[in-house]
Amino acid sequence: MTPQDDGGSARDVETYLRQLMAVAAAAGRASEPVDLAAALAEAQRVTAWGLRSVVAMGRARGLSWRELADALDVPASSLHRQYSKGTSITTSYDSVGIRPSEAGPQPGDVPAVFDRFVGRGRELAALPELLRQHRLVSLVGPAGVGKTRLAGEIAHRVRAGYPGGVWWVRLASVSREWLIGPAVSTAAALTGAGKDARQVVAEATRGGAVLLILDNCEHLSAGVASITMDLREAAPELRILTTSREPLRAPGEAILPLAPFPPAGGAGRAARVADAVRLFADRARAVRPDFDLDASAEDVADICDRLDGLPLAIELAARQSDLLTPDQLLRRLAEPLDVLVDTPRGAAGRHHSLREAIAWSYHLLDETAKAVFARLCVLPGGFDQHTAAAVTRDLELDRPQLWARLADLTRKSMLVVDAQTAGRFRILESLRAYGLEALTRAGELAPTQTRLIDWLIAYEGQLAGHPWGDELTILINRIAAERDNIRYAADVAAVLAPERHPKLALLLAHLLSTQQEMTETKRLLLGLLDGPQASTADRARAHWMLAMNTARVGDHATAAGHAHDAVRLARTLDDLDVLATALSGVMITRGLINDPAGGAEVGAELIALLRAKGRIGSLGRALNIQAWLLVAGGDTGAAHEVISEAIAMYEARADQALPPAARFANEWGTTLLHTAAIIDIVRGEDATAAGYVTAILTSEFEHHNAVGGALKCAAILAARRGENERALRLSAGSEVVGFRSDAFGDDQLAAATRAARRAVGPVKANAAVAMGHAMTVKQLKEHAISGVLPTDTGPADLLTPSQLQVALAVARGLTNAQIAVEVGMGKRTVAHHLTSIRTRLDLNSRVDVAAWVIHTGLAEAQNGR
Known part of the structure; x- marks a missing residue:
C-alpha cells in the first residue's frame, strides 16, 4: 500500500468517527426502542466499515496480519479473508465474514446434505463403532481431505442412536478458547442459552446419549482438549x-x-470404480449432466492422482467440467491453486478455493514453523531429517529442534509420513505449491534451492572419493532416496547456478546407471560433454560412465572410445581419484568387450599405483575387477590369488561374528562373493562356490548384477548335480536380472545349459525355460536355494491386463508419453503401472521389464494372436 493509500485511510477513519459520534448522539436522544435499535444498528455498520479503513492504515504502516488480528481478537486468516474480499470487517466470533443475509444453519444444526456422499466405506463402518467404544473420537487429516463432510454424514446416519440429540458446533470462527463453552451451550438452542456448558450437557444426557460434534478444532486444540475432559466428566x-x-x-x-x-x-473398470474418480464424476455431472466418465476415465484418474486424491481439490476440479474437458483441465493443473477455485453460495469461505483451505492451516503456524514448511516445499521427492536440515540450515535449528518441528507439522497434517520409506516425509502437491508461493513471496526460494544444490553436490564428491563396503552402500541408498530431488535440483541448477549443474548431472547419471535407466543416463552425460560448464574431471567421469554403459549394451567401438577419452583427460590432472575411476572404467569396459587381457594390463598399472599410495578402498575394488578379468582370460590360478587378497582385505574390516550373508551385505561385499563364486566354479570347488551363492541370495542387500550372477552360478551348479530342469529354470530366469551383456561366466553357463537340454529333451527343456522366464526374482532365489517351485502360473497371469499393455509397450522401447497415447492412458497412470510391474516382478528398471517381456516370450505370443 502506498503512502497515498495510508492518507486516504486516515481521512476515511476521521469520516467514520464523525459519523459514529452523530449516531451516538442520536441514540442518546432516542426514547423508543425501535429508534434506539435503529441507531445502534447504524453504529454497527459504521464501525464495521471504519474498522476496514483502520486495518488498511495499519497494513500501510507495516503491521502484520497477526498483530492486527490479535488486537481485534479474531483469527488472522478470517481478518485477511474479509479484507481481501473488499467487504466490511466484523469481529463477532459467530459472524466473522458473514453478512446477516448470508447466515447459514442455526447453531447446533447438523449441516444439511446437498450432494451425494462418495467413498470412505472403511471410515463409515469404523466411526460408529469407535464412538461406541470411546467417548472422544477425533477425525484428523490435512486441509480439504473431507473431515467435516464425513462427520456430517456420520451425524445423519447415527442420529437415531442418540436420543438426547446430535449437536453440531462450528468452531472455525471461534477466536478464543473461553468462547468454546458458550458455543457448545448455544448448540443446545433455547435450552442452552446462557447456561454453563457442563450444566447443558448434563441435563441433555438425562434424556439419553448425546453426540457432540466439534468441527474445526485445530486453532483451539488446547482449549478443546480441556473442555472435552470437563464435559465427559459432567x-x-x-x-x-x-x-x-x-x-x-x-x-x-x-x-x-x-x-x-x-x-x-488404472484402466477401464479399475479407474472408474476408484473413490476419487467416482467423486469427480458425481460432482462433474452436477454442473454438466451429460458428463461421460467412460470417455475420459483415464484423464480423470490422472487428475485425481495429480491432486493427491484430495477430495476438496477433486470437487473444485470437477466443478470446472462445464468449462473444461478432463484433458484440458489436466493440462492446466500445472498451477492447481489458480485453477481450483469456485464460489458456491453458502459454502464455508475457506472451501471457495484450495488456496484458502490451505491458507487456513498455514496461518495457524508460528513464524518458525511457516519458515520450515515453506523451505521443505522445494523437495518434490520427499525428505528425511538430513534433507530437511540441509534446506533449513539458515534457520539455525539444532537436530532435536528440527525433529520437533517435523513432528509438529506432521501432527498438524502439513506433512505426511512416507508409507513406502521409513523415516521419510512428503508434502501433498497442493500444499507444496502453496509453500513455494510463500517461499517466493519471502524472497527465500533461490537461497533455499541453492542450499539443496550444495548439499546434493557434496554427495557427488563423496562418490568420487571411492567409498567402499557398508559406507558405499549407505551412500548409494541415501542418494537413491533423493532421486526426484536430485532431478529437480539439476533442472534448477541449469538456470540458477550453471557452474554447479555438471556435478548434479553426474550424480543423477550415476544413480540412474545403477538402476539401469540407460536412455536418460546417456542424455545427461552427452549433455554434460556438450556444455561449456563441465571441468576436465567432470568430463573424464562422464566418459567413464558412458564407456561402461555403452559396453553393457554391446556397442563396443563407442565404449572403447569413451574409455580412451576418460583416461586421456584423467592423466592431465593431478587427481588420483579421477585417474582411478578412469582406469577402472577401462578395465571393466575391456572386459565387457571381450578384451580381458587388455583390461588386466591396465589393472596391473592401477593396482601398483594404489598400493604405492595406500588407497585401500580403491585397491580392493581394483583387485575385484582384476580377478574377474583374469578368470575371463583363463588364468584361474592368478584370479584365485587376487580375489583371495581382496576378500582378506574386506574381512579385516568385517564383523566375523556375523554369518556371510550379513557380513557381505553391501555393494562391494556381494560383488566380491559373486567373483569368488565363478572363480571357484571354474576351479571345480563347487561346495565353496555354493556357499558364496547362498550368501548372496539370502542377503538383505540386493545388488542386481550380483543376484543375476549368483543365479547363473546356481544354474551351473545345479547342472553339475544332474538337476537339469532346475538348471534350465535358473538360467532362463537369470537372463532378466542384471545387465544382459555381462559375459562373466557366460561360457560356463552356456555349456551347462546345452548339456541340460540334451539330458531332458526339447519338450521338458522348453517347459523349464518358459517357467524360469515367468518366475519373479524372489521365486528364482527360493528355487536356487531350496528347489521350491512356484504354483503353475504363466507370465501373462502375473500382471493385470493394463499392466501387461504397459509392459509390452516398454519392451518395444516406447516412452511413457508414447505409451499413454497408444493405449489411451495418462502419463501418470502409465508411470503408476510401471512402478506396480517392477514391484510385482521384483525388477529394478524399465530395462529389466523389457528384458522380462522378451525372455518370457510374451511379445511373440501377443504378436501371434
Missing part, C-alpha cells in the same frame, strides 16, 4: 466427535486419521 452418556488437522492429545482420545483417496491410476 455427562457420562456424552460422546464427542471432533474434526481437526491435528490430534487434541486429550486423555481417552481415539484418533481416526483421514487420508486422501488412494491412487486412482
Whole structure:
C-alpha cells in the first residue's frame, strides 16, 4: 500500500468517527426502542466499515496480519479473508465474514446434505463403532481431505442412536478458547442459552446419549482438549466427535486419521470404480449432466492422482467440467491453486478455493514453523531429517529442534509420513505449491534451492572419493532416496547456478546407471560433454560412465572410445581419484568387450599405483575387477590369488561374528562373493562356490548384477548335480536380472545349459525355460536355494491386463508419453503401472521389464494372436 493509500485511510477513519459520534448522539436522544435499535444498528455498520479503513492504515504502516488480528481478537486468516474480499470487517466470533443475509444453519444444526456422499466405506463402518467404544473420537487429516463432510454424514446416519440429540458446533470462527463453552451451550438452542456448558450437557444426557460434534478444532486444540475432559466428566452418556488437522492429545482420545483417496491410476473398470474418480464424476455431472466418465476415465484418474486424491481439490476440479474437458483441465493443473477455485453460495469461505483451505492451516503456524514448511516445499521427492536440515540450515535449528518441528507439522497434517520409506516425509502437491508461493513471496526460494544444490553436490564428491563396503552402500541408498530431488535440483541448477549443474548431472547419471535407466543416463552425460560448464574431471567421469554403459549394451567401438577419452583427460590432472575411476572404467569396459587381457594390463598399472599410495578402498575394488578379468582370460590360478587378497582385505574390516550373508551385505561385499563364486566354479570347488551363492541370495542387500550372477552360478551348479530342469529354470530366469551383456561366466553357463537340454529333451527343456522366464526374482532365489517351485502360473497371469499393455509397450522401447497415447492412458497412470510391474516382478528398471517381456516370450505370443 502506498503512502497515498495510508492518507486516504486516515481521512476515511476521521469520516467514520464523525459519523459514529452523530449516531451516538442520536441514540442518546432516542426514547423508543425501535429508534434506539435503529441507531445502534447504524453504529454497527459504521464501525464495521471504519474498522476496514483502520486495518488498511495499519497494513500501510507495516503491521502484520497477526498483530492486527490479535488486537481485534479474531483469527488472522478470517481478518485477511474479509479484507481481501473488499467487504466490511466484523469481529463477532459467530459472524466473522458473514453478512446477516448470508447466515447459514442455526447453531447446533447438523449441516444439511446437498450432494451425494462418495467413498470412505472403511471410515463409515469404523466411526460408529469407535464412538461406541470411546467417548472422544477425533477425525484428523490435512486441509480439504473431507473431515467435516464425513462427520456430517456420520451425524445423519447415527442420529437415531442418540436420543438426547446430535449437536453440531462450528468452531472455525471461534477466536478464543473461553468462547468454546458458550458455543457448545448455544448448540443446545433455547435450552442452552446462557447456561454453563457442563450444566447443558448434563441435563441433555438425562434424556439419553448425546453426540457432540466439534468441527474445526485445530486453532483451539488446547482449549478443546480441556473442555472435552470437563464435559465427559459432567455427562457420562456424552460422546464427542471432533474434526481437526491435528490430534487434541486429550486423555481417552481415539484418533481416526483421514487420508486422501488412494491412487486412482488404472484402466477401464479399475479407474472408474476408484473413490476419487467416482467423486469427480458425481460432482462433474452436477454442473454438466451429460458428463461421460467412460470417455475420459483415464484423464480423470490422472487428475485425481495429480491432486493427491484430495477430495476438496477433486470437487473444485470437477466443478470446472462445464468449462473444461478432463484433458484440458489436466493440462492446466500445472498451477492447481489458480485453477481450483469456485464460489458456491453458502459454502464455508475457506472451501471457495484450495488456496484458502490451505491458507487456513498455514496461518495457524508460528513464524518458525511457516519458515520450515515453506523451505521443505522445494523437495518434490520427499525428505528425511538430513534433507530437511540441509534446506533449513539458515534457520539455525539444532537436530532435536528440527525433529520437533517435523513432528509438529506432521501432527498438524502439513506433512505426511512416507508409507513406502521409513523415516521419510512428503508434502501433498497442493500444499507444496502453496509453500513455494510463500517461499517466493519471502524472497527465500533461490537461497533455499541453492542450499539443496550444495548439499546434493557434496554427495557427488563423496562418490568420487571411492567409498567402499557398508559406507558405499549407505551412500548409494541415501542418494537413491533423493532421486526426484536430485532431478529437480539439476533442472534448477541449469538456470540458477550453471557452474554447479555438471556435478548434479553426474550424480543423477550415476544413480540412474545403477538402476539401469540407460536412455536418460546417456542424455545427461552427452549433455554434460556438450556444455561449456563441465571441468576436465567432470568430463573424464562422464566418459567413464558412458564407456561402461555403452559396453553393457554391446556397442563396443563407442565404449572403447569413451574409455580412451576418460583416461586421456584423467592423466592431465593431478587427481588420483579421477585417474582411478578412469582406469577402472577401462578395465571393466575391456572386459565387457571381450578384451580381458587388455583390461588386466591396465589393472596391473592401477593396482601398483594404489598400493604405492595406500588407497585401500580403491585397491580392493581394483583387485575385484582384476580377478574377474583374469578368470575371463583363463588364468584361474592368478584370479584365485587376487580375489583371495581382496576378500582378506574386506574381512579385516568385517564383523566375523556375523554369518556371510550379513557380513557381505553391501555393494562391494556381494560383488566380491559373486567373483569368488565363478572363480571357484571354474576351479571345480563347487561346495565353496555354493556357499558364496547362498550368501548372496539370502542377503538383505540386493545388488542386481550380483543376484543375476549368483543365479547363473546356481544354474551351473545345479547342472553339475544332474538337476537339469532346475538348471534350465535358473538360467532362463537369470537372463532378466542384471545387465544382459555381462559375459562373466557366460561360457560356463552356456555349456551347462546345452548339456541340460540334451539330458531332458526339447519338450521338458522348453517347459523349464518358459517357467524360469515367468518366475519373479524372489521365486528364482527360493528355487536356487531350496528347489521350491512356484504354483503353475504363466507370465501373462502375473500382471493385470493394463499392466501387461504397459509392459509390452516398454519392451518395444516406447516412452511413457508414447505409451499413454497408444493405449489411451495418462502419463501418470502409465508411470503408476510401471512402478506396480517392477514391484510385482521384483525388477529394478524399465530395462529389466523389457528384458522380462522378451525372455518370457510374451511379445511373440501377443504378436501371434
